[in-house]
Amino acid sequence: MNAGLPAIRPPLTGSGYIVEIGATRTECDVEQAIELIEGALAAYPIAPFVGSAADLTIAPLDAELMKDRLLAPRTYSETRGGVQR
Secondary structure, three states: OOOOOEEEEOOOOOOOEEEEEOOEEEEEOHHHHHHHHHHHHHHOOOOOOOOOHHHHHHHHHHHHHHHOOOOOOOOOOOOOOOOOO
């Protein structure tokens, strides 16, 4: 799943970064590292995201529940004083 994604680490000596993408290893400064990383992420067939698999499914699930009013806010009279019917 991570083939083609960048691996970043500090060099053994000196300063800067080592960016490994596949079999290619590049020792570079921070600006070059950013360019390499952004390029690799842009070329990757799966768009990167922050979160978990649940984050990807919760919005469509919420939309379906709202459509069926299963998750929609209810008024006091609809819940009979707080107890749902």
